[in-house]
Amino acid sequence: MDIRQDIRNIAIIAHVDHGKTTLVDAMLRQSGIFRENEAVAERVMDSNDLEKERGITILAKNTAVNYNGIKINIVDTPGHADFGGEVERVLKMVDGVLLLVDAFEGSMPQTRFVLKKALSLNLKPIVVVNKIDRPEARPDEVVDEIIELFIELGADDDQLEFPVVFASSREGFAVCDLGGERIDLKPLFNMIIEKVPAPKGDLSGTLQLLVSNIDYDEYVGRIAIGRVERGSVKLGQQAIICKKEGHVINAKITKLYCYEGLKRIEANEAKVGDIVAVSGVGDVTIGDTICEVGMPDPLPFVAIDEPTLSMT
Ligand code: GDP
Numbered sequence: 425m426d427i428r429q430d431i432r433n434i435a436i437i438a439h440v441d442h443g444k445t446t447l448v449d450a451m452l453r454q455s456g457i458f459r460e461n462e463a464v465a466e467r468v469m470d471s472n473d474l475e476k477e478r479g480i481t482i483l484a485k486n487t488a489v490n491y492n493g494i495k496i497n498i499v500d501t502p503g504h505a506d507f508g509g510e511v512e513r514v515l516k517m518v519d520g521v522l523l524l525v526d527a528f529e530g531s532m533p534q535t536r537f538v539l540k541k542a543l544s545l546n547l548k549p550i551v552v553v554n555k556i557d558r559p560e561a562r563p564d565e566v567v568d569e570i571i572e573l574f575i576e577l578g579a580d581d582d583q584l585e586f587p588v589v590f591a592s593s594r595e596g597f598a599v600c601d602l603g604g605e606r607i608d609l610k611p612l613f614n615m616i617i618e619k620v621p622a623p624k625g626d627l628s629g630t631l632q633l634l635v636s637n638i639d640y641d642e643y644v645g646r647i648a649i650g651r652v653e654r655g656s657v658k659l660g661q662q663a664i665i666c667k668k669e670g671h672v673i674n675a676k677i678t679k680l681y682c683y684e685g686l687k688r689i690e691a692n693e694a695k696v697g698d699i700v701a702v703s704g705v706g707d708v709t710i711g712d713t714i715c716e717v718g719m720p721d722p723l724p725f726v727a728i729d730e731p732t733l734s735m736t
Pocket of ligand 1: 439442446557558591594
């Protein structure tokens with residue numbers, strides 16, 4: 425097993441409006457990767473028209489921030505129960521989650537729904553009690569509610585010892601205890617680096633890239649997004665797509681991207697643990713595995729057509 429100490433892969437899970445978009449914006453601003461003249465658009469992760477229309481985040485999009493030389497890939501998750509299957513796929517790409525909870529509203533149906541999925545995938549959440557700047561905030565009570573929720577959902581002892589960070593995404597600070605000095609998001613970044621396991625995998629094995637999302641770009645067409653689960657992938661490489669239906673088709677990696685800030689950046693190679701986007705893979709769909717020529721080895725597919733309306 426090779427350990428990628430230079431990466432952390434996380435998802436932020438929350439009830440809608442508890443502040444995911446605002447938190448990601450603040451993390452981007454404070455990670456200092458933006459040139460000074462490059463403003464972060466407001467509500468950056470909600471750029472999709474459909475999302476604007478509905479006012480909720482539908483497509484999981486990726487962002488990456490650098491903190492002390494470590495790249496934190498942040499995959500956004502849908503904020504609505506109807507997209508439960510997508511939450512699960514997204515969570516398969518990460519090694520840790522931030523469970524974001526409004527310090528006034530506390531646990532809401534979607535908090536429970538996404539936490540249940542994260543716990544069942546054996547992820548150990550970091551609880552972020554957000555919006556502590558709100559005058560009516562009741563952070564201590566909310567922490568108690570969350571403890572109860574963990575117990576109710578059958579969290580194991582390890583998961584129950586979740587770390588807590590109190591934050592205001594809007595004001596851009598986080599503290600480990602409520603009396604702490606409210607300066608910036610460093611306490612949150614440090615918690616992520618310390619508590620989220622670095623990705624692990626076999627770098628010398630043959631390529632396995634599990635496709636967890638599809639994007640579209642007007643210049644390069646269909647883009648497959650996923651995590652390199654084994655080996656490495658190179659620009660220009662011939663590959664095969666192991667379709668989830670069981671057959672195999674040929675493909676070529678004509679473009680390879682990693683994430684930096686809000687952008688996809690072209691890369692020559694990506695390794696086990698990296699979250700990447702590739703194009704040149706025309707017929708690819710969610711659930712397929714991209715492998716080396718002659719080495720088909722599909723990963724299990726996470727079904728998404730299950731009924732997801734139940735919140736229990
Ligand atoms: P999302 O649906 O989880 O992405 O939530 P948003 O980031 O869009 O935030 C929803 C609303 O809560 C917006 O009006 C934000 O301005 C507000 N909000 C987000 N974070 C904070 C915070 O830390 N404090 C306060 N007071 N409001 C916040």
